[in-house]
Amino acid sequence: MSELDGVALGYEPAAEEERRAGRLWIQAGGSHVVPAVGAAFKAALLAAVLDMRPRIGARVVVLGADIAALPPGARARLRAQVGFLPAGGGLISH
Numbered sequence: 001m002s003e004l005d006g007v008a009l010g011y012e013p014a015a016e017e018e019r020r021a022g023r024l025w026i027q028a029g030g031s032h033v034v035p036a037v038g039a040a041f042k043a044a045l046l047a048a049v050l051d052m053r054p055r056i057g058a059r060v061v062v063l064g065a066d067i068a069a070l071p072p073g074a075r076a077r078l079r080a081q082v083g084f085l086p087a088g089g090g091l092i093s094h
Contacts (some may be wrong), residue, residue: 002064004061004064004065004066005064006027006028006029006064007025007026007027007028007061007063007064008026008027008028008029008062008063009024009025009026009049009061009062010023010024010025010026010059010060010061010062011023011024011025011044011045011048011049011054011058011059011060011061012058012059012060013041013044013055013057013058014055014056014057014058015057022041024037024045028063028064044058045060048060048067049062049082050079050082052067052070052075052076052078052079053067054067054068062078062082063078063081065078
């Protein structure tokens with residue numbers, strides 16, 4: 001069993017960002033409360049998940065898959081499973 005099994009969303013910022021931002025690791029299922037994060041952390045996380053490309057040195061796990069380890073086709077298929085609800089309203093989903 002891998003450490004990624006059962007992870008819905010995981011984000012480990014690059015080493016230089018980690019002191020300020022910390023780590024976000026959300027298990028699949030149930031309900032979760034996520035601590036407030038800064039604007040820079042949120043922007044990096046959303047860009048990494050929606051573009052399926054983490055910043056250099058950062059680690060992003062989506063639905064149990066480390067996206068940096070995936071080939072482009074697998075990234076595209078994974079991205080098709082991700083929905084996003086922006087704060088301003090309007091659902092963006094596949």
